[in-house]
Amino acid sequence: MNIHAKRIKDLQRLLAKSGLDALVVSRTVDIGFLTGYHMDDYLLLVSRKGAWAFVAKMLLDDFTAKAPFVEPIVPEGGMEEEVLALRRKAGLKRTAFDPENETYNRGTLWRRNGFVEKGGLVGALRAVKEGEEIENLRKSCRIAARAFGIVKPRIKTGRTELSVYRELEDVMQSMGAKGPSFNLIVGFGPNSALPHHVTSGRRLKNNEAVLLDYGCVYNNYCSDITRTYFHGRPTEEFRKVYSIVAASQKAGLAKVKAGVNSMAVDKACRDVISDAGYGQYFIHGTGHGLGLEIHEFPRLNTRVSVALRAGMTVTVEPGIYLQGKFGVRIEDSVLVTGDGCEILTKR
Amino acid sequence: MNIHAKRIKDLQRLLAKSGLDALVVSRTVDIGFLTGYHMDDYLLLVSRKGAWAFVAKMLLDDFTAKAPFVEPIVPEGGMEEEVLALRRKAGLKRTAFDPENETYNRGTLWRRNGFVEKGGLVGALRAVKEGEEIENLRKSCRIAARAFGIVKPRIKTGRTELSVYRELEDVMQSMGAKGPSFNLIVGFGPNSALPHHVTSGRRLKNNEAVLLDYGCVYNNYCSDITRTYFHGRPTEEFRKVYSIVAASQKAGLAKVKAGVNSMAVDKACRDVISDAGYGQYFIHGTGHGLGLEIHEFPRLNTRVSVALRAGMTVTVEPGIYLQGKFGVRIEDSVLVTGDGCEILTKR
Numbered sequence: 001m002n003i004h005a006k007r008i009k010d011l012q013r014l015l016a017k018s019g020l021d022a023l024v025v026s027r028t029v030d031i032g033f034l035t036g037y038h039m040d041d042y043l044l045l046v047s048r049k050g051a052w053a054f055v056a057k058m059l060l061d062d063f064t065a066k067a068p069f070v071e072p073i074v075p076e077g078g079m080e081e082e083v084l085a086l087r088r089k090a091g092l093k094r095t096a097f098d099p100e101n102e103t104y105n106r107g108t109l110w111r112r113n114g115f116v117e118k119g120g121l122v123g124a125l126r127a128v129k130e131g132e133e134i135e136n137l138r139k140s141c142r143i144a145a146r147a148f149g150i151v152k153p154r155i156k157t158g159r160t161e162l163s164v165y166r167e168l169e170d171v172m173q174s175m176g177a178k179g180p181s182f183n184l185i186v187g188f189g190p191n192s193a194l195p196h197h198v199t200s201g202r203r204l205k206n207n208e209a210v211l212l213d214y215g216c217v218y219n220n221y222c223s224d225i226t227r228t229y230f231h232g233r234p235t236e237e238f239r240k241v242y243s244i245v246a247a248s249q250k251a252g253l254a255k256v257k258a259g260v261n262s263m264a265v266d267k268a269c270r271d272v273i274s275d276a277g278y279g280q281y282f283i284h285g286t287g288h289g290l291g292l293e294i295h296e297f298p299r300l301n302t303r304v305s306v307a308l309r310a311g312m313t314v315t316v317e318p319g320i321y322l323q324g325k326f327g328v329r330i331e332d333s334v335l336v337t338g339d340g341c342e343i344l345t346k347r
Numbered sequence: 348m349n350i351h352a353k354r355i356k357d358l359q360r361l362l363a364k365s366g367l368d369a370l371v372v373s374r375t376v377d378i379g380f381l382t383g384y385h386m387d388d389y390l391l392l393v394s395r396k397g398a399w400a401f402v403a404k405m406l407l408d409d410f411t412a413k414a415p416f417v418e419p420i421v422p423e424g425g426m427e428e429e430v431l432a433l434r435r436k437a438g439l440k441r442t443a444f445d446p447e448n449e450t451y452n453r454g455t456l457w458r459r460n461g462f463v464e465k466g467g468l469v470g471a472l473r474a475v476k477e478g479e480e481i482e483n484l485r486k487s488c489r490i491a492a493r494a495f496g497i498v499k500p501r502i503k504t505g506r507t508e509l510s511v512y513r514e515l516e517d518v519m520q521s522m523g524a525k526g527p528s529f530n531l532i533v534g535f536g537p538n539s540a541l542p543h544h545v546t547s548g549r550r551l552k553n554n555e556a557v558l559l560d561y562g563c564v565y566n567n568y569c570s571d572i573t574r575t576y577f578h579g580r581p582t583e584e585f586r587k588v589y590s591i592v593a594a595s596q597k598a599g600l601a602k603v604k605a606g607v608n609s610m611a612v613d614k615a616c617r618d619v620i621s622d623a624g625y626g627q628y629f630i631h632g633t634g635h636g637l638g639l640e641i642h643e644f645p646r647l648n649t650r651v652s653v654a655l656r657a658g659m660t661v662t663v664e665p666g667i668y669l670q671g672k673f674g675v676r677i678e679d680s681v682l683v684t685g686d687g688c689e690i691l692t693k694r
Contacts, residue, residue, distance in 0.1 A: 038545075039543060040642075056631075057630055058542045058543065058630040058631050058668075059542075059543055061541065061670060062541050062543060062544070062545075097451075099451040099452045099455070100450055100451075100452050101450070102450065102451045103446070103447055103448070103449065103450065103451065103454075104444075104446040104447075104449045104450065104451050104453075104454025104455070104464075105446045105447050105466075106451075107450075107451025107454070107455075108446070108451070108454075117451075119452075166520050169516075169520075169526070170517065173513050173516075179516070179527070180526070194405075194408065194409050195405045195406075196386060196405065196406055196409065197409070198385075198409075283404055283405040284403075284405050295387075321405075323408060
């Protein structure tokens with residue numbers, strides 16, 4: 001069975017389990033996940049037995065070719081009115097929407113028409129990857145990991161951050177990637193100490209840190225990797241900080257396994273850095289899920305508790321940031337398995 | 348004055364005019380427009396006299412450097428709680444949120460705390476471009492227009508759509524663009540008849556249509572252009588359809604001017620195509636606003652009536668699509684002026 005047709009069946013099972021007759025799905029990426037058709041501005045209604053997409057006329061042929069298991073409806077008026085009309089016609093009493101992934105305006109319209117709120121159904125399906133999703137993530141991550149080996153030797157004194165950004169993109173595209181998975185971060189010297197640095201025209205000088213936080217999109221799936229190194233002869237301080245971050249990341253990776261709590265992975269990373277006296281310089285969470293989006297459920301941090309499940313893909317990316325000097329972050333994307341994890345960002 | 352500081356002053360004037368004490372802004376692109384700092388996951392509160400951003404600790408230095416005219420607050424708990432606390436402290440009674448650009452969950456929280464709904468304030472400011480925004484759009488569009496002249500001679504029989512996609516990206520980046528402004532469409536032969544074709548591995552054959560719908564991001568501003576031509580010796584039908592679309596686009600461009608209604612531009616384009624007997628094959632609206640986003644207010648179509656204003660930037664892009672054969676679309680991005688329009692997508 002087509003993986004998307006299967007995903008809709010999975011959702012239909014969740015609907016029955018949750019006592020719902022139907023769910024209206026309005027987030028583009030959620031609809032793309034369920035249908036395989038990634039496009040703005042259309043709505044999906046899934047009942048326990050059926051699935052309908054409300055698509056503009058100009059998308060009809062394309063949609064039907066890609067998602068023959070969903071019934072397309074070309075709205076004559078507004079999409080929302082068509083959803084309401086179909087719901088009445090099909091007698092779908094308990095219809096839900098996701099209040100976190102719906103605008104206030106449209107959510108209010110659904111509520112006025114008796115819809116109920118139910119979040120996280122599609123999110124739960126998206127969090128656990130399977131079949132070709134895992135293959136796409138493996139490929140996406142391998143492309144990113146290989147790009148480092150190709151681009152690093154070309155990063156010479158005098159090059160700008162932006163030129164390296166473009167070369168990373170080009171190299172990943174030449175290996176089959178569609179494009180970058182986010183606004184890639186290339187930070188030289190003190191810029192490496194800004195976790196969300198915006199890649200600039202700054203040129204690389206002798207003897208300073210280089211931080212590359214990047215990834216690509218391959219068949220819609222995102223990769224994420226960070227590599228940090230010293231261009232020139234590393235200072236004592238850089239060596240020390242690097243080895244602490246490397247030990248921290250190793251401790252985090254060793255913790256990842258189905259059944260383990262997300263906060264335990266964060267703690268494993270954080271403890272190593274805190275014990276070394278750099279706790280106040282690790283100023284972000286340890287990681288995040290990734291898949292169709294670069295940031296998705298779950299988060300690995302000090303606040304949110306989630307039991308990891310086999311098939312989840314997450315990043316493990318501790319860092320130490322010394323403002324005005326340099327920052328070190330080491331990040332890999334991994335697949336959670338029953339007895340540990342598979343590092344996806346390897347060459 | 349910094350253009351972003353000015354934009355906040357403009358918004359403060361709109362607040363006074365609308366009888367509001369403050370507005371909470373939650374859409375990333377709206378916040379970026381007002382502060383110059385483009386980053387996910389932070390909130391902005393603008394009162395008639397002040398402006399506060401609720402930013403994570405790790406973004407603080409970067410934010411302060413880029414938006415010194417906004418007071419940063421690092422939330423200790425949730426961002427929403429900090430907004431509510433500040434609102435109480437500052438005595439901001441009539442505080443609004445935009446119900447079209449807020450999630451149902453957060454909008455519900457604001458409503459419970461007595462916020463009122465008010466849409467379109469930031470949208471109104473964003474629709475009319477000024478100063479460096481216009482310069483950025485000019486540059487973005489010129490890069491896109493020039494790329495056609497460079498890439499077209501390289502599009503030879505046997506090349507894949509995706510390889511042309513990448514070359515368009517590369518060429519635009521070499522001219523200073525950050526990246527593509529959307530998922531660029533390269534359609535060969537019958538693929539040109541799908542207005543939202545997803546660029547594929549299909550190879551170009553002799554004697555078929557080539558449609559390139561693309562653009563770039565330059566200093567955060569998007570361009571959009573479509574060029575269609577025949578690779579080889581054009582058929583009689585292609586020549587005919589092309590000349591109808593060209594005449595249609597010319598008629599639309601001639602109509603664009605401050606004070607003219609958006610629907611009148613659509614009608615000017617549509618009439619030419621209908622009169623030629625191809626009305627049923629023009630299956631989309633005539634154009635859309637563009638700026639920080641590739642699709643923004645206003646739309647030029649048969650349904651929504653908006654008076655064009657000087658400083659708006661819109662596309663004019665009629666098309667005729669003959670399924671299974673070919674499609675022709677001609678698109679330019681233009682700046683609305685007092686006495687007509689300036690075509691931005693010119694070399």
